[in-house]
Amino acid sequence: MNRTAAGPERPFRDALQRLKAAGLRPTRQRLALTRILFEAGHRHLTAETLHAEAKSAGVDVSLATIYNTLHQFTGVGLLREVVIDTGKAYFDTNTDDHHHFFFEGSNRLTDIPGDHVTIANLPAPPEGMEVARVEVVIRLRESDRT
Template sequence: MTAKLTDSVAQDRAGGWLAEAGLRPTRQRVALATLLVGDGKDRHVTAESLFDAVSTSGEKVSLATVYNTLRAFCEAGLMREITVDGSKSYFDTNITDHPHFFWEDSAELSDAPAEELEIKRLPEVPEGAEIAKVDVVIRLRKT
């Protein structure tokens, strides 16, 4: 993650990101938001990778706070949670509908080109239900 916690432009961007969702800009939220969106780029993180980045910056934030903050960001509509293998969660700052590549060798998640994905048909849903969203994760390994 390239945004620096001391960069005022990055902090302003992070503060605006929190404000657009109506989230109170606590010290921890601003620190984490600065790392997530301070440079204006979308990214995929795990709670652990974000914890490592914030710890490296010198900010005191517990891993539990990182998890709770990421969940709050998701609930506020600022991020999406992508689950791989039913247990590993990645958090995406790009909230548009788009597919992902999961790189098995490095356990990294990256965006796949949405314009190249075509889903021709989905199964019929049970009565009384509707499709809320479709997550597409394409697993890759290097050859």
Template sequence: MTQTAIERGTKWLTEAGLRPTRQRLALASLLIGDGKDRHVTAESLFAACAQSGEKVSLATVYNTLRAFCDAGLMQEVVVDGSRSYFDTRMDDHPHFFWEDTTEIVDAPADQFRIAQLPKLPANAELSRVDVVIRLKRV
């Protein structure tokens, strides 16, 4: 990990009110250390962590990703009941999901419009709308 990645990770965590433990900082540095947004699965982040030489269990990765989501640092993108991705980009935007490679990427938000949503129940308010556009290669 570079010093810049550690500094970015520390700032990211502390601004969200999370204590920058060694494990959180290692994962945060991998997620946002280069300043780029990314989509990860728990398994892909676990592999990246192992490749970087950090010792973090898969259970810790899952728990930490959940804590990051709860703190508002990331959002979970559920592709189907068995597949979740975690996105460091927090603005509202759609996603493309490539079924052949199981890769998820940001779709251009400026090209996407929702014309109308169904009427919400009386005791509800809209939290967010998740859009995953599934793609097949031709």
């Protein structure tokens, strides 16, 4: 018999603990989406990708609910939103300090460890403000060199 890491009697235990720690009510849909998002390790997903994975897993959920859930999870710190272009956002399960490579040809993101990028000469923030975080997205495309 195939058993999950959480055990056969509590397959949603990890998802339940994650939601409770974030202060979110563990609804059926949130539990299912939490498992889909986090059981595969760190990754980058669009709302459409998560919707397709949920449907494949037999989770009956609308795309609007997916968007709402992703934004709720981002708001409580479970996810990071990485905006590539207007209307093109990825949700990252890795909330540690890091940056990204974006591969334009395949629309794929990969992580760059935070200590592999050095930012110098940041402008001073406006009065009364402080820098919360600096995020770098390095866009890549196939080279024309042969």
